[in-house]
Amino acid sequence: MISLSTPPRSAFSDGVQRDIDKIVETTVYLYTESRRLTKEVARARNLTGPQLTVVKMLQHLGDLSLSELSERIRAGNSTVSGIIDRMEREELVRRVRSKEDRRVVHIKLTEKGRSLAASVPIAPMEIFQAAIASLEAEEMATVLRILLKLAGRIDELVQASNTPQSEP
Amino acid sequence: MISLSTPPRSAFSDGVQRDIDKIVETTVYLYTESRRLTKEVARARNLTGPQLTVVKMLQHLGDLSLSELSERIRAGNSTVSGIIDRMEREELVRRVRSKEDRRVVHIKLTEKGRSLAASVPIAPMEIFQAAIASLEAEEMATVLRILLKLAGRIDELVQASNTPQSEP
DNA sequence: ATCACTTACTTCGTATACGAAGTATTATTC
């Protein structure tokens, strides 16, 4: 999974730049480690990461349309369509056309899918959540505030960089 | 890009759970937004995200072996080998076998690759870095401390969950 | 030197992942 910075031609002191790099690195780590975890848990059940995510999602939320599923796992319809293809092949889910709106496809867990879901004690993402939960209340509030500030700042910078230059 | 939690059968108060979800969400956002940005910038140059990352990496660091490149962009050798295949096809880079160690392949920017790199004003990841740099010194220190704590906690939890149970 | 081992990389098979284009169905507009 690709990510990552080219090193900085820094305008900051070495110490600050090191902190910045460390924050980037840790954020990436938290994200990738969560995915790695999902994958590892999935592997033990002969599933892929996304497939496990889908199974747990359906277990918790009940049947979902393909679009709803796409939205929840933040992937495009075409991606999820493929995932469901393979899950149907493994008889983990079934596609059922909606009667109200015949464009819609509901994804339903099969018995096999349901028992598989039951065999996974916690959703992998819950490890991340548990870690966060172990923070002091104040730390949690602080980190949330700063992360949101970061996200907001990035939005601004993106806005800004969307207007100006263009090169050869 | 898949991610994401199934909803919590929460052991926490609603407020705390909402904070936890928000932190997860924001972390994922920061990561995925960075990737989206890379992709967007790359697209304008007829490159893919990873290809742009490679180009800027080589520009800043000079020639790298394929393994060094893999490590830097946190991807496996086989993945990077494919990326380099396509970049070679586009004449952005060349493979040059090392003379000291004939197993090693050095990846070198071509002229085309170099001028393309020059046409990208800032590495996309630098937007993330710029956002972080805009934090107060104290906030930066705090968020770093807490993120590291989180990362450490996750490591512990992973250790713990790697020893015990196993199900049908 | 020789054999086992490791390392650096490639190749292959499969699974995401996305966007563009296509199909079917529903909603809207006139």
Added chain:
DNA sequence: GAATAATACTTCGTATACGAAGTAAGTGAT
């Protein structure tokens, strides 16, 4: 109510992404 637009999904082409297996080239131990 027929033409048009929008929606839900699928299909296709291409690019990651990974692990397993393969190849070639160093390293070690004896």
